[in-house]
Structure formats: C-alpha cells, structure tokens
Amino acid sequence: MMRVVELPAVGAPLRLSSRPIPQPGPGEVRIRVEACGVCGSDVFLQKGGFGAGIPLPIIPGHEAAGVVDALGDDVTEVAVGDQVALYYISTPPDDPWAARGRPNISPHVQRMGVDVDGAFAEFVLRPTAALVRPPAPVPPAVLAVLTDAVATPLHGLKRVAHLAAGETLVVLGVGGLGSNAVQLGKAFGARVIAVTRSEAKLRLARELGADETVAADAGDPVAAVKALTGGHGPDVVIQCVGSAAVDEQAIA
Structure with missing residues (x-):
C-alpha cells in the first residue's frame, strides 16, 4: 500500500488515505514521487472548477518529479533509477494533435490529477511520452515545477x-x-x-x-x-x- 492525499468530493477537504501501489501497463512507467508542488489548479479542482465528470475520489497533483521505479512492457525510453519530471497531460500514442505538437487541444487529452490520479502520492503512473529526463541531476523541488510553472511562461514568451x-x-x-x-x-x-x-x-x-x-x-x-x-x-x-x-x- 502507499500513502496518498485525495479529494473525496468537490468542496471537501483533502484527506490522507491509502491506495494499492499501482502496476504499470504497456507503455507506462511507475515513478516514486520525490516532490510535487501545489498549483492554483489544484485549488480550482477542489472548488469544483473543472465541472462534473471528474472521477472521485481523485488524487490531485501534477507539478511533480521523481525516480523511475518500475517499467511496463515495451518501455525502452527510460530505465529504473532515472530521474524524471512529469508532464501534466497525455494523449494516445497515435493522437494527431500530439503529432502536431498540440496535445493540449486534443479531445482525447488526459490531465494528471484531474482525469487520472496525480502525484500527491508515493507512486504515480505516467506514459513514457509524459516524462522528461534531465541531462544532469536536478534538485527534485526544482525539477518538479519545470514542466508547468516554468514551461508555461517559457512557451508564452518564446513561442507565442x-x-x-x-x-x-x-x-x-x-x-x-x-x-x-x-x-x-x-x-x-x-x-x-x-x-x-x-x-x-x-x-x-x-x-x-x-x-x-x-x-x-x-x-x-x-x-x-x-x-x-x-x-x-x-x-x-x-x-x-x-x-x-x-x-x-x-x-x-
């Protein structure tokens, strides 16, 4: 079993709970979470800002970094022990919007901590495409925010x-x-x-x-x-x- 922080219902306080340690499926990686930030969208989620249809109880958290702990079948991009940052969204492998570099507007997008369980937990599952491996070791608390709080303004300033x-x-x-x-x-x-x-x-x-x-x-x-x-x-x-x-x- 692993410890998690979950949202049991919209508007309810977060609670400490236990869940079975998840097992990675094909193309998935299990990450041992070392750091996870609290984003404004986590508060937005708790207040019901994402509307109906959120699977409850849900484990929030998407500004995360950790170490690869286990690999699913056919995973070759990373190895057990690799340090990784986690990307907030993921899409199916053949998604046409992802192929164009726009996975955020895909109708099939899944948001970590909103549509699927997030990283307010000891372990979390992510597809390999939603992992970023730094070229050198980075303090976990720094690495955790790079794909969100840093990448968001970077995209706006550089690409837009x-x-x-x-x-x-x-x-x-x-x-x-x-x-x-x-x-x-x-x-x-x-x-x-x-x-x-x-x-x-x-x-x-x-x-x-x-x-x-x-x-x-x-x-x-x-x-x-x-x-x-x-x-x-x-x-x-x-x-x-x-x-x-x-x-x-x-x-x-």
Missing part, C-alpha cells in the same frame, strides 16, 4: 510572443508563473518591468532581476508602465494573475 533581447516585457503578477516569467525575460535579454501588489513580491521581483517594479495598488499601473517606457508601452505583456481586471490592464 517571440520575446527578443532589448525588448521591454511587463510581467503582471509575481506568483508561481510570474516569478519564472521575470527570470525568463532577463534570460532572453529583455528589460523587465514587474507589476504586483505585495511589497514582498515586489522585493522578490527585484531579487529575481526585474529592472523596474510597479506597485499595482499604489495608483494606475498602466500609467506607471507607460511613464517608464516613454509613453510607448511595452513590447510584450504576460498576464500571470488570471483575472478579468488584469486582462484589461494587459491590453490597455
């Missing part, structure tokens, strides 16, 4: 916005996503302006390399950003808060 060196990036919100967006912006060579409410997060943004910070509740943050950019505004804005009001600021 095409942020370039010398451009000005505004990061709205300096939480789990925003703190990584600040660091990524600096890594791309951009000028980074971080906008957030908390004084502690303003300090964090500066420690992470933000060139300027704006206190969102000390006046009009849009006007403040325009003043810092000579009235032109930024080249790129990344919204890391998730509220409609901040959406309006992002496009102002």
